[in-house]
Amino acid sequence: MAYEFTRFEGRDVPYKVTVYGLSTCGFCRRAVEFLKEHEIPFDYLEVDLLPREERLSLKASLANEFEVRVGFPFLVVEWPEGRREFRVGFIRADWEDLLL
Numbered sequence: 001m002a003y004e005f006t007r008f009e010g011r012d013v014p015y016k017v018t019v020y021g022l023s024t025c026g027f028c029r030r031a032v033e034f035l036k037e038h039e040i041p042f043d044y045l046e047v048d049l050l051p052r053e054e055r056l057s058l059k060a061s062l063a064n065e066f067e068v069r070v071g072f073p074f075l076v077v078e079w080p081e082g083r084r085e086f087r088v089g090f091i092r093a094d095w096e097d098l099l100l
Contacts, residue, residue, distance in 0.1 A: 001054060001057060001058075003045050003050070003054070003058070004045075005018070005043035005044060005045045006043070006044045006045070007041075007042075007043055007044075008032075008035065008036065008041060008042050008043075008044060009041050010035070010036075010038075010039040010040050010041035010042070011039040011040070011041070013040055013041065013099075014079065014080065015077050015078060015079050015080075015099075016043075016077070016078045017035065017040055017041065017042035017043070017075065017076070017077055017099070018042065018043045018044075018045075018075075018076045018078075019031060019032065019035070019042055019043070019044045019045075019073050019074070019075050019076075020044075020045050020047050020058070020062070020070075020072060020073065020074040020076075021044060021045070021046055021047065021072050021073045021074075022046060022047060022048045022072045022073075023046045023048055023049055024048065025072050025073065027072070027073060027089060027090040028046075028072055028073040028090070030090050030092075031073040031075070031090040031095070032044060032073075034090070034092065034095060035099075038099070038100060040099055047059070047072065062074060066086045068086070068088060069088070070088070071088045071089055072088075072089075073089065073090050074086065074087075074088055075087040075088075075095065075098075077098060077099070085098060
């Protein structure tokens, strides 16, 4: 299923960042501000604004792929060699360790 992500541009980084968030989530807003502050380009999707079936399908897909209970923000980082990492929630120190 193709989702309509919002793209935020930034500096060149050696990875691709995708963030799944909620329109009402304060931690999601802080995560977005963190990425903008560090000029990290990312794709962003507000999951709660999707139709119910799409929202449930996306959450199930993320839970299955990463074998974790999905919470928000949900960060996915992909490196060129195919390695993928994720973070659930916004803990600044964790995001700094992964992205900076």
